[in-house]
Amino acid sequence: MRNVRRILTRKVLNSLVTILLVLILNFFLFRVMPGNPLQFIVPQNPEIPEEYKEKIIDKYGLDEPLYIQFFTYMSRTIQFDFGDSFIYSGTPAMDYVMSKMVWTLILTGTSSIFMIVIGMFIGIISAWKRGSWFDTGSLSFSLFFYAMPTFWFAMMLIVVFSTGLQWLPSDSALTYGEQLELTWSCFVDLVRHLILPAASLTIGSIAAFSIIMRGSLIDVMTEEYITTARAKGLSEGRVLKDHAVPNAMLPMVALIAIDLAFVVGGAFQTEVVFNYPGIGYATIEATLKQDYPILQAAFFLIAVVVIAANLVADILMVYLDPRVKMG
Amino acid sequence: MGRASIESKEQESVPLGRFGMSEPTIEKIRLYKKKASQTWRLYRKNWMGMLGLVILIFFVAMAVFAPQIVWMLSVVGGWDHAYDPFERVTTTRLVTPPSPEHWLGTDIRGYDILTRVIYGSRVSLEIGLVATLVSMGLGTVVGLLSGFWAGWRDEVLMRITDVFLVLPWLVLMIVLAAVLPGGPSIGKVIFVIGITGWSSTARIVRAQVFSLKERAFIERARAIGATDYYIVRKHIFPNVFPLVFANSILTVALSILSESTLSYIGLGPMPNQVVTWGNMLQDADDGKAILNGLYTWILVPGMCIVFLVLAFTFIGYAMDEIYNPKLRKR
Numbered sequence: 001m002r003n004v005r006r007i008l009t010r011k012v013l014n015s016l017v018t019i020l021l022v023l024i025l026n027f028f029l030f031r032v033m034p035g036n037p038l039q040f041i042v043p044q045n046p047e048i049p050e051e052y053k054e055k056i057i058d059k060y061g062l063d064e065p066l067y068i069q070f071f072t073y074m075s076r077t078i079q080f081d082f083g084d085s086f087i088y089s090g091t092p093a094m095d096y097v098m099s100k101m102v103w104t105l106i107l108t109g110t111s112s113i114f115m116i117v118i119g120m121f122i123g124i125i126s127a128w129k130r131g132s133w134f135d136t137g138s139l140s141f142s143l144f145f146y147a148m149p150t151f152w153f154a155m156m157l158i159v160v161f162s163t164g165l166q167w168l169p170s171d172s173a174l175t176y177g178e179q180l181e182l183t184w185s186c187f188v189d190l191v192r193h194l195i196l197p198a199a200s201l202t203i204g205s206i207a208a209f210s211i212i213m214r215g216s217l218i219d220v221m222t223e224e225y226i227t228t229a230r231a232k233g234l235s236e237g238r239v240l241k242d243h244a245v246p247n248a249m250l251p252m253v254a255l256i257a258i259d260l261a262f263v264v265g266g267a268f269q270t271e272v273v274f275n276y277p278g279i280g281y282a283t284i285e286a287t288l289k290q291d292y293p294i295l296q297a298a299f300f301l302i303a304v305v306v307i308a309a310n311l312v313a314d315i316l317m318v319y320l321d322p323r324v325k326m327g
Numbered sequence: 328m329g330r331a332s333i334e335s336k337e338q339e340s341v342p343l344g345r346f347g348m349s350e351p352t353i354e355k356i357r358l359y360k361k362k363a364s365q366t367w368r369l370y371r372k373n374w375m376g377m378l379g380l381v382i383l384i385f386f387v388a389m390a391v392f393a394p395q396i397v398w399m400l401s402v403v404g405g406w407d408h409a410y411d412p413f414e415r416v417t418t419t420r421l422v423t424p425p426s427p428e429h430w431l432g433t434d435i436r437g438y439d440i441l442t443r444v445i446y447g448s449r450v451s452l453e454i455g456l457v458a459t460l461v462s463m464g465l466g467t468v469v470g471l472l473s474g475f476w477a478g479w480r481d482e483v484l485m486r487i488t489d490v491f492l493v494l495p496w497l498v499l500m501i502v503l504a505a506v507l508p509g510g511p512s513i514g515k516v517i518f519v520i521g522i523t524g525w526s527s528t529a530r531i532v533r534a535q536v537f538s539l540k541e542r543a544f545i546e547r548a549r550a551i552g553a554t555d556y557y558i559v560r561k562h563i564f565p566n567v568f569p570l571v572f573a574n575s576i577l578t579v580a581l582s583i584l585s586e587s588t589l590s591y592i593g594l595g596p597m598p599n600q601v602v603t604w605g606n607m608l609q610d611a612d613d614g615k616a617i618l619n620g621l622y623t624w625i626l627v628p629g630m631c632i633v634f635l636v637l638a639f640t641f642i643g644y645a646m647d648e649i650y651n652p653k654l655r656k657r
Contacts, residue, residue, distance in 0.1 A: 014489065021490045029506050140375075143644070147580065147636035149587045152608060152629040155617070159625070163617050265497030269588060273612075283498070284592055287505040299502050307493050 007318055015311040022303040027073050030296055082297040086289070093293035097279060097301055102180075104278035108260075108267050110194060111201040115263075116256060118202070119209025124245060126210065127217035135214075142207035151269035154200035158273070161196060168196050171275050197270045204266060205259065212255050217248040250321050257313030260306055369649045376645025382638035386631075390448040397442050404430065410439040412446040412602045422619050431623040434607070435614030436599065443602045444627050450596075450603040451635065454517055455583035461521025462582075463528055463575045467567070470532025471559060474540070485533070491526035499523045500585060504594040511596050520585045528574060535567050573650045576643035580636045587632050604628040 064072070076082070082093040122142065126135040145153070162170035174180065175189050220226065221244055229243045230236075268280030275281065279298055286294040370376050389396065394409070401409040406428050410416055415437035417423055425432045431440035473484040491499070503519045504511070539545060539562070548558055589595045590605025591612070598606040607628040616624040 014486070017486050018489045018493060021486060022494070025490065029502060143640055144633070144637060147584075147640050148633050149584055149591070149605075149608075149629070151588060151591050152625070152632065155608075155612070155625055156629070159617055159622060261493065261495040264495040268495075268497050268501070269591075272592065283501060287501050288593060290505065295502060295505065299498065302498055303494055306495060310493055 004318060008315060011311060011314045011318075015307050018307050019304060022300070022307070023074065023077060026077075026296055026300055026303075027070055030292055077300065080297075082300070083293040085286075085294050086291045087286075087294075093297040094301075096294060097282060097297045100277060100279045100282045101301065103276060104264075104267055104271070104280060106190075106194065107197055107201065107270065107276060107278055108263050111198045111205075111267075112256070112260075112263055114198065114202045115205045116209055116252070119206045120213045120249075120252065122206065122210040123213025124217060124240070124248075126214045127221070127248075128240060130218065138210065139207075142210050145203050146205075146207035148204055149269070150200060150204050150266040151273050153204055154197065154270050154273040157196045157200050169193055170196065172277060193276075197274045197276050200273075201263065201266045201270050205263065208259055208262070209252070209255065212251055213248065216251045217244060220244050220248045223247075250317070253313055253316050253320060257310045260309050264302060264306065366649060370645060373645040373648060375641040379638040379641030379645065382634050383642065386448050386452065386635050386638065389445055390452050393446050393449060396445055400430075400441070404428070410442040412438065412443045413599065414438065422614060422616075422621060424621060425623055431627055432621050434610055434621075434624055436610070440607075440624055440627065443607055444604070444631060447602050447604045447607060447628060448631065448635070450513065450601055451583055451586060451605070451632070454513060454520070454586040454603070455579045455635075455639075458517045458520035458524070458582040458586070459575050459579045461517060462524035462578060463571055464525075465521065466525035466528025467532050467571055469525065469529040471536060471563065471567070473529065474533040474536025475555065475559060475563070477537075481533075484529075488526045488529050491523060492530065496523050496585070497588060500589060501592065501594065504589060511594060513596050513601060516586055516589055516595050519589070520582050524578060524581065524585075528571060528578070531570060531574060532567050535570055536563055539563055539566055569650050573643065573646040576639055576646055580639035580643065583632065583636050583639070604632050 080094045085091045085093050085096055088096060119142075122138050126138055129135055158170040161167050169175070169192060172193065174186070174193060180186065180190070226239060226243055229239045234242075264280075267278065268284065270276065271278045271280035272284055279302065282294060283298045285291070286298065398409040400406075404427065416429065416439050417433045417437040421433065421435055421437045423429065423433045429439050429441065431444065434440055434443070469484055469488065473481045473488075476484075500519050500523050503522065504515065507515060507519070509515060545558060545562055548562060553561075586595065586603060587605030587608065590603050591609045593609055595601075595603060595606050595609075598610050605628075608625065611621075611624040611628075614624070616622070
């Protein structure tokens, strides 16, 4: 038990250090490399009033030495204060980014569930029927979609299902003018708008899960306890379901966390193509318009969420895999 | 199964550490040659690897002979001259559907799409390869140092690696591309992709160095008085390299995807200065290719990306099966 506590403490500490490094990176990226926030704003708005300039200098403490700026930045960050958006003046950047987060969570959550379930299913069958046409076929099929740029696949889906067949909408998350409500019609609208973005995100990532699941299951199948289970006279289905698959799932837990980074990257592309009002769309809009408080807030929020997810996966691994506890 | 015999032969010929002594160069070359031909024999049997290689050769030829190919097409198609990828070839409307003069149509800038697709292979390959070189180099150096130093310096390097490993690559790339000074250019794209993609290599190399360090031949070399630098160069690096190499092929695939994504978002080089498949797609999106019904404009550059990435993925997959004996045995 002490061993477990030691491992957990270490993992939590590591995550905290990683977050701290992200904060430092966030500070230097936006402050030191291109000069300072003022240099960001002024070239784009040359007729900016003098008093507004002073307000910015005051707000970020730009006339202070760098280390004092860093402390101001840190104390603001702890309060989730990244300043107001440049484009949507008066909106605190963090509020704006948080309001977009909901949509990204809906999109990535739905897609993750589907890609994990479908990927595992394909992986299990491929491992079970190793060398069969299904094995080869599903591998080349999933690699084909894996090789596709997510944004391009999304464009193709629009060409076929939106412009061509006119089955599904290709724009935004709800019909224009609708608000997110707890009604049946709103739910249907939401799902109709979600199908294409989620499909483009899901299908491309299936390969990552099916390949790992296949490899892991094949590994497990060579273990002695599987032979024992067979020797006991269990049917092949029972061996697979009760003995092999649960043990082969372990690497999947780690993979889900690692893959989150890719899912977020994919979500960014999907959101741009479908004008889906999530955090990715907001970030890219902010990038092109150099709305730097939003960029900073989004970067921070995404980093914290992803690092936290990785930590949860790490902790789960400690409890799921007894070997980690021993080591 | 003839595989078992090949495998045992290969194990005999793998040059193990020779107590830190240098061996005659001719002997070395002979060994490498032998090893290469054995690898090739295994590789040839892998249909995925062979398919990937054929596709790759096709695109490399396209990139190297782009002007000649366009010239040949102009002769075959009876165009009045071989087009330049940055030449406005239409007089009236810019976006025109496929025609005998312009097989894939012309785009929003009045450029010939087919010509641009052919020339586009150059930059896509260039960025994919150079960015991979950057990230592999960085990853190998960090991994070697980290694994060899161990202790607190390893700890520092690994925490930094974690940041790059955990953060979504695209988010980091977008932020970097937005923040770095200077306009969009090939060099910037290469830098951004390289600097975001090295972390997994560093991890793999570090793990390998850790396991190598425990092996007897390193200890023997040390006992004889070999310096750290010598051990890394002569013993650790040669053993780490195949791993890095196999890994790098998949990284090329990822780099090409990254380039196309960055260009699509509008953070890559400008379409009127540099032609890549990614910024062709950006143009297609801006030019409302779907609404205009000019599907070739989206389909062809996209398929080129898919097949080039697929080629590298297949080759990487085949390499993995060859270099990873655990997989090969199955």
